[in-house]
Amino acid sequence: MSTPxxxxxxxxxxxxxxPVDADAVVEPVDVLEDDTTDAEDTDGDEDDEEDDEEDDxxxxxxxxxxxxxxxxxxxxxxxxxxxxDVEGDRASVAVxxxxxxxxxGPGGATLEALQELTRLAVAQSTGTRSRLMLDIxxxxxxxxxxxxxxxxxxxxxxxxxxxxxxxxxxxxxxxKVVHDVIAAADGVRSESEGEEPNRRVVxxxxx
Amino acid sequence: MLEEALEHLVKGIVDNPDDxxxxxxxxxxxxxxxxxxxxxxxxxVIGRGGRTAKALRQVMTGVGGRGLRVDVVDTxxx
Numbered sequence: 473m474s475t476p477x478x479x480x481x482x483x484x485x486x487x488x489x490x491p492v493d494a495d496a497v498v499e500p501v502d503v504l505e506d507d508t509t510d511a512e513d514t515d516g517d518e519d520d521e522e523d524d525e526e527d528d529x530x531x532x533x534x535x536x537x538x539x540x541x542x543x544x545x546x547x548x549x550x551x552x553x554x555x556x557d558v559e560g561d562r563a564s565v566a567v568x569x570x571x572x573x574x575x576x577g578p579g580g581a582t583l584e585a586l587q588e589l590t591r592l593a594v595a596q597s598t599g600t601r602s603r604l605m606l607d608i609x610x611x612x613x614x615x616x617x618x619x620x621x622x623x624x625x626x627x628x629x630x631x632x633x634x635x636x637x638x639x640x641x642x643x644x645x646x647x648k649v650v651h652d653v654i655a656a657a658d659g660v661r662s663e664s665e666g667e668e669p670n671r672r673v674v675x676x677x678x679x
Numbered sequence: 680m681l682e683e684a685l686e687h688l689v690k691g692i693v694d695n696p697d698d699x700x701x702x703x704x705x706x707x708x709x710x711x712x713x714x715x716x717x718x719x720x721x722x723x724v725i726g727r728g729g730r731t732a733k734a735l736r737q738v739m740t741g742v743g744g745r746g747l748r749v750d751v752v753d754t755x756x757x
Contacts, residue, residue, distance in 0.1 A: 540691050543687055544684060544687060544688065547680060547684045547687055548680065548684055574741050574742055575741065575742075577737065577741045581737055581741075582737055582738055582741035582742075584734075584737075585733070585734035585737035585738045585741075586734075586738055588731070588734040589691070589731070589734050589738065592691075592692040592731065593691035593692050596691060596692050596694075597691075
């Protein structure tokens with residue numbers, strides 16, 4: 473429990489793995505609260521050398537998630553299609569449609585809740601903790617694009633001025649997008665500070 | 680529709696889906712969805728720090744309106 477970062481995370485070394493680790497390492501205690509998107513890997517120890525099985529598992533995750541959400545749409549009489557994909561080391565599930573605002577909620581709150589429940593449903597079915605990402609009505613995709621731009625601008629300002637900048641509070645998904653952008657930019661680095669729901673990214677000049 | 684939606688959401692995350700029951704109560708102070716699950720599944724429906732119950736509430740109020748309440752009924756006979 474005290475070391476939620478398993479070796480799997482670093483060994484599979486995706487380009488975006490660093491900021492998540494950094495986020496967790498700065499304040500390890502926070503990992504437990506932070507696991508809506510990062511660090512849900514407490515039980516990952518057993519699957520180190522099983523890449524193929526891992527891919528199969530991700531496909532299976534998507535299938536379970538798709539069924540769970542499709543049935544919900546049916547019951548609610550909401551039109552939407554489910555797109556399944558695997559992005560890096562996560563299953564990616566997108567609900568696509570024109571009238572999905574009630575399932576997104578203010579600031580994406582309902583989307584986050586549905587992602588949480590979908591992960592639980594997947595874990596219930598597969599017996600393994602899931603880190604799948606859910607998008608609804610393109611909400612995350614748009615948020616990702618907006619944050620990428622915002623983070624890029626902050627990186628330029630901090631690199632030029634040498635002065636750190638504190639960004640607005642963000643959820644784990646949003647912080648990860650920003651950390652990834654900062655990690656790829658020259659002359660800057662990033663940290664997270666504060667407690668949920670006011671945890672935020674700080675962009676600093678690289679030392 | 681609301682009962683069925685909540686029932687589906689809960690059934691997917693518990694060990695004993697056949698023991699999930701949801702009732703819609705029309706009270707003076709608005710609508711309440713009462714959820715009953717197998718006693719062994721109470722922890723799953725509530726979640727760490729109430730996190731799962733909160734997610735269920737968020738989804739159901741998003742769908743059914745702000746006034747909708749969701750109560751997880753503790754049937755673990757006291």
